[in-house]
Amino acid sequence: MCIGLPMRIVAADAFTATCERRGAVEIVSLLLVGPQPVGTPVLVHLGTAVRVLDPDEARRIDDALDGVAAALAGGAFEHLFADLIDREPALPAHLVAAADPAGTPPPDK
Structure with missing residues (x-):
């Protein structure tokens, strides 16, 4: 599984940023994503x-990642x-649009 992490830009130029x-x-x-101002959150x-x-x-992404870690550790999540x-x-x-009125998806074709 690939997981991106939310990070905050603390310094930047046209092509790179220092994120924390x-x-x-x-x-x-x-x-x-192009140039971004300092303070912008980005998914890395x-x-x-x-x-x-x-x-x-x-x-919300940070909370979800913390929740997965808590669940893996047997804690409340x-x-x-x-x-x-x-x-x-x-x-x-x-x-x-493809679901029938009962809310079930159509069968595979």
């Missing part, structure tokens, strides 16, 4: 910023998935 996450500092390529995978995040999305706990999963938009 929980005390860890990394030099990150900005070629996929293999040394490359792959997407600009809003602060709330960065927090439900509070870290508060946005998912009390709701049914939603179908992606491209599947909603």
Whole structure:
């Protein structure tokens, strides 16, 4: 599984940024997202910023990663998935139109 980490830009030039996450500092390529101002949260995978995040999305990703770590350690994790706990999963938009009125996806062809 590939996991991107939310990091905050602390210094940047046109092509790279120094990013920080929980005390860890990394030099990150900005070629996929373009120049970004200091303070911008970005999703980093293999040394490359792959997407600009809003602060709330960065927090939710951090919570999810903390939740996985807590679950693996046998600890409480439900509070870290508060946005998912009390709701049914939603179908992606491209599947909603294909679902029948009962809400079941069509069979494979």
